[in-house]
Amino acid sequence: MSDSPKQTILEDGTEFDGSVKSKCPITVSGKLKGEVIAPSLTITPSGSVHGQVKVSHLKSQGELAGDIEAENVELAGKVNDQTTIRASSLEVMLNQPGSKLQVTFGNCELQVGNKAANNDAAKNPPAATPAAPAPPTPPAAPKAPTR
Numbered sequence: 001m002s003d004s005p006k007q008t009i010l011e012d013g014t015e016f017d018g019s020v021k022s023k024c025p026i027t028v029s030g031k032l033k034g035e036v037i038a039p040s041l042t043i044t045p046s047g048s049v050h051g052q053v054k055v056s057h058l059k060s061q062g063e064l065a066g067d068i069e070a071e072n073v074e075l076a077g078k079v080n081d082q083t084t085i086r087a088s089s090l091e092v093m094l095n096q097p098g099s100k101l102q103v104t105f106g107n108c109e110l111q112v113g114n115k116a117a118n119n120d121a122a123k124n125p126p127a128a129t130p131a132a133p134a135p136p137t138p139p140a141a142p143k144a145p146t147r
Helices: 115-123
Strands: 008-010 015-021 026-028 031-043 048-060 063-075 083-092 108-112
Touching: 008 031, 026 048, 031 063
Parallel strands: 008 026, 015 031, 026 031, 031 048, 048 063, 063 083, 083 108
Antiparallel strands: none
């Protein structure tokens, strides 16, 4: 047997449609559509994941779409329209030395931070601050005499 840690791998050129639940990290270089539950998910530059994702750590250099829940998220690829990302921490890599990466956000929703803080804020919104008084109106210019 090998001493290397176990890992679930979806290779480039492979397409999977369905539900994947794993106790080991998952690496996707192909296309996965459906539900993913695992300790971590890595999407390589050639990979894409579309669906529901629940992981502790997500690192995406490929394409991501759907409803994403993770503690830590590292994005360096494409996030498709209608994508929701909920995470305690979010890191966006705008470029990497020696290569060109582009991060594209479509019409998506990002929720970053502590879930409890978000729930407390929703239950107890901050008190409204009074609006600043409007600046004084300049005096009207004199009217020209009519003939």
